[in-house]
Amino acid sequence: xxxxxxxxxxxxxAAWLRINTFWLGHIGDDEVMNVALAMKLDSCGMQGxxxxxVNYEDFSLDGKTSITELTxxxxxxDGIYLNQIKQRGIVSYYHKSLHHVAPGFPFLIMVSQKTxxxxxxxxxxxxxxxxxxxxxxxxxxxxxxxxxxxxPFVFSLLLMLLTYFATRRLFDPxxxxxxxxxxxxxxxxxFVSQKIWAEEISLVFIMIALLFILSGYEKRNWLxxxxxxxxxxxxxxxxxxxxxFLVALLIFYCYDQLMNLRSPxxxxxxxxxxxxxxxxxxxxxxxAWWFVLLFRTYGNPFYFPVIEYAxxxxxxTIRENRPAAFVLLTVGLLYLSPLFxxxxxxxxxxxxxxxxxxxxxxxxxxxxxxxxYFVMMAFxxxxxxxxxxxxxxxxxxxxxxxxxxxxxxxxxxxxVNWRWLGADxxxxxxxxxATCWSALMIMDVLLRTETxxxxxx
Numbered sequence: 001x002x003x004x005x006x007x008x009x010x011x012x013x014a015a016w017l018r019i020n021t022f023w024l025g026h027i028g029d030d031e032v033m034n035v036a037l038a039m040k041l042d043s044c045g046m047q048g049x050x051x052x053x054v055n056y057e058d059f060s061l062d063g064k065t066s067i068t069e070l071t072x073x074x075x076x077x078d079g080i081y082l083n084q085i086k087q088r089g090i091v092s093y094y095h096k097s098l099h100h101v102a103p104g105f106p107f108l109i110m111v112s113q114k115t116x117x118x119x120x121x122x123x124x125x126x127x128x129x130x131x132x133x134x135x136x137x138x139x140x141x142x143x144x145x146x147x148x149x150x151x152p153f154v155f156s157l158l159l160m161l162l163t164y165f166a167t168r169r170l171f172d173p174x175x176x177x178x179x180x181x182x183x184x185x186x187x188x189x190x191f192v193s194q195k196i197w198a199e200e201i202s203l204v205f206i207m208i209a210l211l212f213i214l215s216g217y218e219k220r221n222w223l224x225x226x227x228x229x230x231x232x233x234x235x236x237x238x239x240x241x242x243x244x245f246l247v248a249l250l251i252f253y254c255y256d257q258l259m260n261l262r263s264p265x266x267x268x269x270x271x272x273x274x275x276x277x278x279x280x281x282x283x284x285x286x287x288a289w290w291f292v293l294l295f296r297t298y299g300n301p302f303y304f305p306v307i308e309y310a311x312x313x314x315x316x317t318i319r320e321n322r323p324a325a326f327v328l329l330t331v332g333l334l335y336l337s338p339l340f341x342x343x344x345x346x347x348x349x350x351x352x353x354x355x356x357x358x359x360x361x362x363x364x365x366x367x368x369x370x371x372x373y374f375v376m377m378a379f380x381x382x383x384x385x386x387x388x389x390x391x392x393x394x395x396x397x398x399x400x401x402x403x404x405x406x407x408x409x410x411x412x413x414x415x416v417n418w419r420w421l422g423a424d425x426x427x428x429x430x431x432x433x434a435t436c437w438s439a440l441m442i443m444d445v446l447l448r449t450e451t452x453x454x455x456x457x
Contacts, residue, residue, distance in 0.1 A: 018153055023141050025449065034122050035107035101240075112151055122148075206391065212227045219275075232246055253276055354406070
């Protein structure tokens with residue numbers, strides 16, 4: 001009961017840190033693109049899954065706030081949105097007949113608009129942020145864009161919950177609470193949850209897949225393999241970079257089965273593992289159609305466009321002037337989330353040996369999960385946005401939480417005779433300081449509706 005109360009408190013704090021999304025403006029490029037694609041799916045189906053024929057119009061209901069409505073342009077017209085992109089000098093994939101972004105998230109927005117939004121249209125707040133707007137919390141803004149902003153908000157809270165369950169499964173309930181708290185106060189998660197982006201929604205399905213992997217991998221349970229494959233497939237259709245998790249899982253499987261490959265029987269077991277076979281089949285069954293569609297359109301099933309920004313584009317200039325990706329994703333990550341630094345404690349042999357063997361083997365999966373994403377993002381894609389590494393944050397939170405919980409247990413034995421300050425109090429103080437660090441750092445970024453977290457550089 002105590003653990004449940006603490007978990008609800010963590011979720012309440014997480015919701016409080018993310019609640020402003022209902023009144024913030026949401027007209028960033030990717031946000032408008034996702035809603036526009038949802039509108040095109042609604043109007044034209046997959047045959048019109050692109051950014052052609054997208055119009056928008058601004059209006060006000062109270063004279064103080066501004067709302068943008070996305071509508072379908074007449075047949076044969078490019079649409080105001082595409083023309084506005086061209087005027088900015090951006091030459092890229094927008095001229096293709098099929099958009100390269102997987103349609104899972106736009107489809108979810110479409111369903112939400114028809115249910116939560118009552119099918120009233122595709123609206124977004126285009127109001128410039130100010131202290132007055134934040135204080136008044138206009139109901140017009142909240143109601144008009146509820147259908148879209150509620151998705152990342154709710155899924156972000158689900159991510160905390162699933163991080164707790166996965167960590168509890170791998171370690172223990174106390175460690176699960178610490179991991180959930182680390183994710184709840186993470187500034188990148190707070191930032192992404194208040195944008196109409198797919199990262200955390202996709203990550204929720206990765207975490208569902210992870211739960212089935214943790215419970216079914218050792219038992220070679222085909223049913224849990226099926227459920228894990230379905231969850232992983234949905235994750236990819238929400239955000240294609242989720243597929244990197246499957247690469248990490250396959251490397252983990254090969255590493256874990258290495259000793260068995262020395263015999264002919266081992267090779268048979270390797271290829272006929274019911275868990276991995278069904279997981280792979282379910283994943284391919286859900287996603288193959290999308291890869292085939294990409295191949296037919298672009299000649300590449302893994303097509304990813306190189307966006308040609310104009311030389312004077314402000315976003316492009318700022319992004320390109322940031323440090324190298326591997327610096328941003330290491331030094332920058334630890335600056336934003338110092339508690340992740342505790343994850344390195346898992347390299348200490350004594351901490352690893354304290355775990356029973358079934359759980360111990362999954363530490364390799366956590367390591368590969370982080371390592372494969374880091375290599376891909378830092379050296380292959382060379383991304384310079386913090387949000388692209390968000391997919392490994394639950395793994396880092398789980399590892400850091402385990403090390404912190406071991407330190408907490410050690411402090412308990414050390415502080416038995418301390419009068420005013422014990423291990424529990426020290427843990428709470430550390431988590432509160434981390435929350436204050438995150439909140440103070442990210443709130444000003446959100447209120448300026450920026451697309452990049454330009455911290456520490």
